[in-house]
Amino acid sequence: MEALKEYFHIAVRNIKTRSLRSWLTIFGIVIGVFLIISLLSLSEGLKATINEQLQALGGEMVMVMPGGDEDIFSSMMFGGAQLEREDIEAIEKVSGVDTVLGYSFTGTTGRYEDEAKQIAIAGMDPWKESLEILGIFQGWDVAEGRWPVKDNEVVIGQVVAYDVFSREIKPGSEIIIKGRKFIITGILKSLGSRQDDSIVYMAMESYQDVTGEKRGTAAYAMVKLEEGADENIVAEDIEDTLSKTRKRRFGSDEEDFSVITSEKMGDIAGNILGIIQLVIFLFASVAIVVGGIGITNSMFTSVRERTREIGVMKAIGAKNSAVLIIFLFEAGIIGFIGGIGGTLLGAILAKGIELYGQAHPVFYFTASITPGLIIFGLVFSFFVGCLSGFIPARSAAKLKPVEALRRFE
Amino acid sequence: MTSEPVIKLENVWKIYQLGKVELAALRGVSLDINRGDFVTIMGPSGSGKSTLLNMIGSLDFPSKGKVFLKGKDISLMSENQLSQLRGKTIGFVFQEFNLLPNLDVLENITLPMVFQGLSLEKRKARAEELALSLGLKERILHQPAELSGGERQRVAIARAFANNPEVVIADEPTGNLDSITGKKVMEILTDFHKKEGKTVVVVTHDPNIAGYSEKIVNIKDGQITVNHQQAAEVLWRH
Numbered sequence: 001m002e003a004l005k006e007y008f009h010i011a012v013r014n015i016k017t018r019s020l021r022s023w024l025t026i027f028g029i030v031i032g033v034f035l036i037i038s039l040l041s042l043s044e045g046l047k048a049t050i051n052e053q054l055q056a057l058g059g060e061m062v063m064v065m066p067g068g069d070e071d072i073f074s075s076m077m078f079g080g081a082q083l084e085r086e087d088i089e090a091i092e093k094v095s096g097v098d099t100v101l102g103y104s105f106t107g108t109t110g111r112y113e114d115e116a117k118q119i120a121i122a123g124m125d126p127w128k129e130s131l132e133i134l135g136i137f138q139g140w141d142v143a144e145g146r147w148p149v150k151d152n153e154v155v156i157g158q159v160v161a162y163d164v165f166s167r168e169i170k171p172g173s174e175i176i177i178k179g180r181k182f183i184i185t186g187i188l189k190s191l192g193s194r195q196d197d198s199i200v201y202m203a204m205e206s207y208q209d210v211t212g213e214k215r216g217t218a219a220y221a222m223v224k225l226e227e228g229a230d231e232n233i234v235a236e237d238i239e240d241t242l243s244k245t246r247k248r249r250f251g252s253d254e255e256d257f258s259v260i261t262s263e264k265m266g267d268i269a270g271n272i273l274g275i276i277q278l279v280i281f282l283f284a285s286v287a288i289v290v291g292g293i294g295i296t297n298s299m300f301t302s303v304r305e306r307t308r309e310i311g312v313m314k315a316i317g318a319k320n321s322a323v324l325i326i327f328l329f330e331a332g333i334i335g336f337i338g339g340i341g342g343t344l345l346g347a348i349l350a351k352g353i354e355l356y357g358q359a360h361p362v363f364y365f366t367a368s369i370t371p372g373l374i375i376f377g378l379v380f381s382f383f384v385g386c387l388s389g390f391i392p393a394r395s396a397a398k399l400k401p402v403e404a405l406r407r408f409e
Numbered sequence: 410m411t412s413e414p415v416i417k418l419e420n421v422w423k424i425y426q427l428g429k430v431e432l433a434a435l436r437g438v439s440l441d442i443n444r445g446d447f448v449t450i451m452g453p454s455g456s457g458k459s460t461l462l463n464m465i466g467s468l469d470f471p472s473k474g475k476v477f478l479k480g481k482d483i484s485l486m487s488e489n490q491l492s493q494l495r496g497k498t499i500g501f502v503f504q505e506f507n508l509l510p511n512l513d514v515l516e517n518i519t520l521p522m523v524f525q526g527l528s529l530e531k532r533k534a535r536a537e538e539l540a541l542s543l544g545l546k547e548r549i550l551h552q553p554a555e556l557s558g559g560e561r562q563r564v565a566i567a568r569a570f571a572n573n574p575e576v577v578i579a580d581e582p583t584g585n586l587d588s589i590t591g592k593k594v595m596e597i598l599t600d601f602h603k604k605e606g607k608t609v610v611v612v613t614h615d616p617n618i619a620g621y622s623e624k625i626v627n628i629k630d631g632q633i634t635v636n637h638q639q640a641a642e643v644l645w646r647h
Contacts, residue, residue, distance in 0.1 A: 001524075002529055003523055003526055007523075010509075010511070010512065013511040013512060016511075017510070017511045264577050308507065309507075309509055312503075312507045312509065313520070315495070316496055316500075316520060316521040316524065316568065317495060317525060317572070318492060318496070318524045319488075319493065320489060320492075321489070322524055350545045399412035401469075403470040405507075406441040
């Protein structure tokens with residue numbers, strides 16, 4: 001154990017001696033670990049956000065969205081093509097469909113008292129029925145105040161009420177959106193996702209007045225099924241009906257909408273997350289391999305430069321394992337320091353994105369920076385360092401004392 | 410002397426393969442180095458004296474023949490066993506000093522003891538004792554680059570003495586030093602031999618250095634040409 005301490009000490013001295021090269025090598029690892037930590041924490045955050053969204057959707061509802069299956073998340077997160085009035089009417093006629101709720105949302109500026117902030121607004125059609133259905137099936141409820149009854153009345157999520165503006169919003173207050181005055185009649189209980197809690201909910205007509213969106217359209221539709229209806233059969237029927245409607249209108253067979261049951265949504269989310277995680281893994285692997293090659297390169301140079309020292313150490317009694325450990329320590333320390341830098345920067349970036357998301361509710365996002373992830377970053381980088389340094393260290397350990405002493409003489 | 414030689418070479422050949430050509434650096438060398446010997450190995454460049462030194466120091470294995478270190482055939486030992494035995498039995502002093510540039514004087518002296526697994530207290534005590542006896546007390550926290558040639562060689566000698574070895578092998582120990590400093594270095598080695606009864610093997614070109622020894626081995630073309638005891642009166646003429 002004492003010998004290990006001494007080997008560690010020698011390794012630290014060696015790193016310090018070639019400080020510029022050591023720092024450049026460490027920088028390579030910082031980049032790799034930075035990418036791993038930031039991407040992993042963001043992808044974990046994305047996973048959590050999407051899971052929240054899926055839970056909020058619940059069962060007994062079918063979603064209809066413009067765009068093909070592959071565009072679902074981009075349509076959902078950032079908006080896309082619209083469902084036309086004709087589409088919504090066609091869906092209403094499908095057997096097994098009880099009610100079709102049109103739903104659109106966007107980001108805009110809202111003024112409360114003297115303060116203007118970026119907020120998200122959502123329009124729902126039909127207004128009162130939407131709230132009733134969401135109340136029954138999704139468990140929506142007002143925490144303070146009452147449900148709106150008029151078109152100029154709105155309800156707001158918890159985040160809008162307490163976090164967005166510097167002063168808390170009370171029911172009965174006024175909020176001005178694009179020059180139009182709305183009365184806030186109620187504050188909703190938390191809907192289970194921060195994004196949903198960050199929205200001002202209003203009648204579709206008011207929404208369309210404010211945003212200029214075409215009357216009768218919606219970004220997507222939530223379809224409430226009749227009791228006992230099979231969600232898969234109804235979804236298929238909706239798909240057929242919409243295809244016909246759209247073909248008649250555009251003369252094309254292309255399916256530019258998606259009908260999604262909660263089951264399908266789960267599958268799609270699972271697939272997309274799987275791809276995201278794979279891509280992240282590949283990106284991070286490339287970065288870390290490049291950093292690792294940097295360590296290997298630096299260690300080989302170091303072994304070459306210090307061949308004679310290795311010969312001396314062996315002549316005065318160093319076993320192969322002693323030389324191996326000294327060089328492995330050097331590589332491991334380089335990796336570990338790179339890991340500290342990379343983890344720190346990665347966590348800062350992820351946290352920064354999260355804070356940005358909190359300031360801009362439409363872009364809601366949580367970064368997942370757990371102690372486990374930090375420990376993983378540090379242990380992993382030390383391990384990468386050791387692994388990258390292993391071949392140079394072994395080549396140093398295997399040097400014959402007489403050959404090592406003769407070299408560079 | 411009836412006891413077993415501390416180092417014994419038995420018909421040792423060392424053949425290097427240079428492409429298709431074989432070069433024999435040592436040709437059937439036999440040599441006994443006994444406990445308490447002070448041996449000088451002399452010979453012109455290319456005579457094979459460095460190769461012989463490597464064999465005596467168990468730094469290399471012979472192509473043919475046998476080398477015994479404390480009665481053990483080194484070819485039958487693993488690399489690690491040999492490293493341990495070498496570190497314990499033999500101290501090396503090199504012409505170029507070969508100190509580790511990143512470690513200070515004290516750390517350089519303690520290094521062989523680290524490899525022998527000695528405790529920190531023992532290492533420190535021994536290194537300080539050696540530094541004191543070799544006049545390096547004020548320099549123990551200095552880096553090798555901050556020392557003069559003579560000081561560096563004294564550090565190298567202290568390192569060679571660290572494990573209290575039975576044999577010290579010095580390869581041209583005065584080669585990079587002026588004559589006065591060189592003489593001091595030789596006096597340290599002579600003291601080690603005389604006072605502690607240890608074995609010293611010196612490789613040199615310098616006939617004056619040879620004058621310190623009681624046994625001179627001349628080597629030419631890979632073979633020992635003269636191997637004789639000097640007269641006792643010659644031994645300590647310096």
